[in-house]
Amino acid sequence: MTSRSSWNTRNSDVAWAKFDPIAYVDHNYRCIQEDDAEILRIVRDHFADHFRTTDTTGPVSGIDVGSGPNLYPALAMLPWCEEITLLEYSPANVRYLEGQVMSYDANWDQFWDVLREHEAYRSLGMGPRDRFCRAVEVKEGDLFDLARHEGR
Template sequence: MTSRSSRDAPKNADVSWGAFNPAAYIDHNYRNLHAEDAEILRIVGDHFADHFREHSHGPVSGIDVGAGPNLYPALAMLPWCQKITLLDHSPANVSHLESQLASYDPTWDQFWEALCEHEAYGSLDLDPRERLRRTAVVQQGDLFDLGRHAGRWTMGTMFFVAESMTSRHAEFEAGVERFMSALAPGAPFAAAFMAHSHGYFVGGNSFPACAVGESEVWASLEGFARDFKIVRLSSSAQIREGYSGIILACGWRQ
């Protein structure tokens, strides 16, 4: 029997995603490079660089699912991708991302510089703004519709999405499944989750979250991923209230 609390928990379709304020989100989360994000960039940069050093590959297509206004997952995929799809449901986020493609804001320079501490990024002779302009395409879409694109992308990221779009565990699990199903076999991926989040505010508007820990993240991935690792970030400072830390998963699609 479904409990009353489960029935009443906000689901993704209940949320007014048009009210999401990308400028407020950036100001609070990304105006400065936090220790958590620097740690994520180091781990994800190592994961992707190791993959492409050890595996031959043809044309690479990447996807950042639920990109929001956050560009650093795309920057982490930038050296290897011929095309990167920035997928988001919110019209405000889509408009913001489109405004960034011609020449993204200086805010993101510190994130690229952090990636360039890894030789695989720092040794590249490329202008990341020009490369992103030529590589990235913004697409408005629903994570739950990715089932129509099984195996389409050869690398992917999903940062703070599956647990931050709903209060229902079934939708969290479905979100992870759709992301993983959109990746081709063997595709490297990175996914980040707010641990035990109770919801969050952006620009005065509240948004739901699903409280998950390492065990829930592991269970959501184990049927779709291989050789994956889950890391609870060592950085302990919180940039907002209502969560207990950050969980990062890196691995490969089965």
């Protein structure tokens, strides 16, 4: 059971600098779990359907708020987003993400494999690593500061 005092813990109160993103990735993302594969299928199919039926004018921007050391939300946005921002509060996670931009680790290929079961991902026009490198920007930031970007 969660104690009542922990409900009042703010994100900024957590010692995120001590978070170990490598251990987290090793535990959660070295081998794809079926629940992650199912999430990817749902998101993949939703995006493909949405962008097939929605008339978009101009480039599309994506953002993953509170990315953590997880690349698969950004991978899911690749076919449609010219730019993708990974907004992360933890300095340790920011360093991890920045280290993945130029060429992400091989364990993320299994997540891409689930996405590329759909034609929209297979017809990207370039390899996912190249597209990821061109589209993704990592920014250190706080979800609660996003209000100042209202309307964007």
